[in-house]
Amino acid sequence: QQPVQSPQAVILREGEDAVINCSSSKALYSVHWYRQKHGEAPVFLMILLKGGEQKGHEKISASFNEKKQQSSLYLTASQLSYSGTYFCGTAAGSARQLTFGSGTQLTVLP
């Protein structure tokens, strides 16, 4: 079952912060975050493992609430280059393949 992302779209001014949420009805092993720019392939940003360490970029962070099966991606002091569609991908149970959410379109304006 596909994870649910919110919001579907967000528009920011450069320097503002944003939070993107991802929730699943299944017990999750890991949550991945990817960013896709128009006409390009998704690019890995961050992975959160159940009971494990967090990995990812400096100015983009994420949390993983194992009890609620929810993850949030935090973008602070957004830059124009942050614009794109953000996808969460979840791996449930013992499976290692990802199921992706429908995406959150982020637009950063100057």
Add this chain to the structure above:
Amino acid sequence: DAGVIQSPRHEVTEMGQEVTLRCKPISGHNSLFWYRQTMMRGLELLIYFNNNVPIDDSGMPEDRFSAKMPNASFSTLKIQPSEPRDSAVYFCASSPDYNEQFFGPGTRLTVL
């Protein structure tokens, strides 16, 4: 490293024709994934391989779709016969350890 390589980048074909998409994963990666992306259905996993063996093909839409990975450096996704509803961007991704996935540039398929 050249990254994941996919060919062709664009394919336009007529309904009923056979289509073969190709993927070369990053050397040393032991997992390979085929995805399809459309506006309506988003990013869907079709099939994935681990050490050249198909692990889960439950996402393959129907028998018209087939995928092979004859060796660690090559995989194909074949559609026969193709239909207009198969029009989409098909991505191949590889991973060294089921964690970070590296996506190829994609093949944009248009079936007329």
